[in-house]
Every structure is written in structure tokens, then in C-alpha cells.
Amino acid sequence: MRKSDMRTRILFICTQNAGRSQMAEGYLRARYGDRYEVFSAGTNQSRVSRKAISVMQEIGVDMSGQRSKPLVEFTGKEIDIAVTLCDNAHTVCTMFPWAKEIIHQSFPDPGNFTGTDVEIMDQVRAVRDGITRWIDERFGSS
Numbered sequence: 105m106r107k108s109d110m111r112t113r114i115l116f117i118c119t120q121n122a123g124r125s126q127m128a129e130g131y132l133r134a135r136y137g138d139r140y141e142v143f144s145a146g147t148n149q150s151r152v153s154r155k156a157i158s159v160m161q162e163i164g165v166d167m168s169g170q171r172s173k174p175l176v177e178f179t180g181k182e183i184d185i186a187v188t189l190c191d192n193a194h195t196v197c198t199m200f201p202w203a204k205e206i207i208h209q210s211f212p213d214p215g216n217f218t219g220t221d222v223e224i225m226d227q228v229r230a231v232r233d234g235i236t237r238w239i240d241e242r243f244g245s246s
Contacts (some may be wrong), residue, residue, distance in 0.1 A: 109182045110140055110150070111138070111140055111141045112139065112140050112184045112185065113140075113141045113142075113143070113182065113184045113185075114140050114141070114142050114143070114183070114184065114186075114187060114243075115143045115144065115145060115178055115181055115183045115184050115185070115186045115187070115200075115203065116128040116129050116132075116145075116149075116189055117141070117144070117145055117146070117147065117175060117186060117187065117188050117189065117200075118142040118144075118145055118146055118188070118189040119147050119148055119191045119213070120146045120149060120150040120151045120172065120215065121144055121145050121146025121150070121151055121172040121173055122150050122151060122154040122172060122216060123153040123155070123214040123215060123231070124148070124189040124190060124211050124213070124214070124215070124227070124231065124235060125144035125145065125146065125189055125195065125211075126144055126152050126153065126156050126167055126170055126172070126225050127140075127156050127159075127160055127167070127231070127232050127235050127236075128144065128187070128189060128235050128239060129142050129143065129144035130150060130160050130166070130170060130172070131139075131160070131163075131165055131233070131235065131236050131239055132167045132184075132239055132243060134164070134165045135236075135240075135244070136239075136243055137246065139243075140243065143157055143173070143183075144170075144173065144177065145174060145175040145177060145178055146172060146173070146174065147171045147175050148168040149173055149174040149175070150172055150173045151171075151172050152167065152170055152171065152172050153214060153228075154188075154213060155224070155225060156159050156214065156227045156228065156232075158225070159160065159212045159225065159229050159232045160232065161184065162229070163195060163232070163236070170226075179202070180201065180202060181202055182202055183191075183200070183202050183203040183204070184203070184204050185204065185205045185206075185207060186203035186205070186209070187198040187201060187204045187206075187207045187208075188206070188208045188209075188210075188211060189209060189211055189235070190194075190210055190211065190213060193198070194217075194230055201243065206243075209238055209242075211231050211234055212227070212231055213225070214227065214228045214231055233238075
């Protein structure tokens with residue numbers, strides 16, 4: 105932690121920085137932003153998923169202003185904890201030299217879900233619920 109800002113800096117990483125890492129960033133910022141400075145990035149960044157934005161709005165988290173960022177944007181930036189949220193990102197980022205600690209916690213990729221629109225949205229909600237539950241357990245009591 106830096107002397108000027110005592111909040112722990114957390115970077116969530118997944119492949120496209122479209123769904124999982126965006127939901128984690130938005131939720132941690134909304135729920136625990138007084139304790140954490142939070143960012144997200146992707147190994148192959150694309151754009152923020154409309155489905156992710158929608159399911160987060162359902163729980164009162166507005167992600168509409170977030171943008172997808174490439175991981176290289178964080179090169180050389182001091183991070184306290186880097187969290188990989190998918191196996192692909194974990195393979196690519198087994199070592200992020202600017203992070204003091206790396207955690208791997210994998211969640212299914214909403215971009216790979218199939219079925220009807222209702223079925224897909226239910227699966228995205230399940231990922232959201234898993235991410236928010238994990239964040240509450242891991243970072244809520246810190």
C-alpha cells in the first residue's frame with residue numbers, strides 16, 4: 105500500500121475483461137471501495153458485456169461506466185493483489201511481477217454460455233452470485 109492511499113490495490117484479470125473481471129471490479133468497488141482500490145484487465149481485452157452490466161444492475165451495481173482494459177495497461181503499476189478469474193488468465197499470468205500476491209479463483213466464462221436468452225441470463229446470474237459470494241468471503245472480512 106502506498107502512504108498516500110492506504111486502500112489495498114486489487115487487479116482482477118480474465119481473458120477478455122468483459123464479464124467476470126468487470127463484475128468483480130464493479131462489485132468490490134461498490135461494496136468495499138472504502139477499503140480497496142480496484143481495477144480489472146484482460147489478457148485479450150474486448151468490451152464490457154451487456155449481459156454482465158444488466159445482471160449487476162439487478163443487484164444495484166452500476167458498471168455502465170467501466171471499460172475493458174488490456175493487461176499491459178498495468179505494466180509497472182504496484183498492485184497488492186492480482187486475482188485471476190479464469191484458468192486461461194491464470195496460465196498466462198502465473199506471475200505478475202508488480203503484484204505482491206496472486207490469487208486464482210476460477211469462474212465459468214459467460215461468453216461461452218448457450219441456450220435460450222433466459223437460460224443464458226440465468227447462467228450469467230449464477231456466475232455473478234458466485235463472484236459476489238467469493239468477494240464477500242475473501243475481502244469482506246479483511
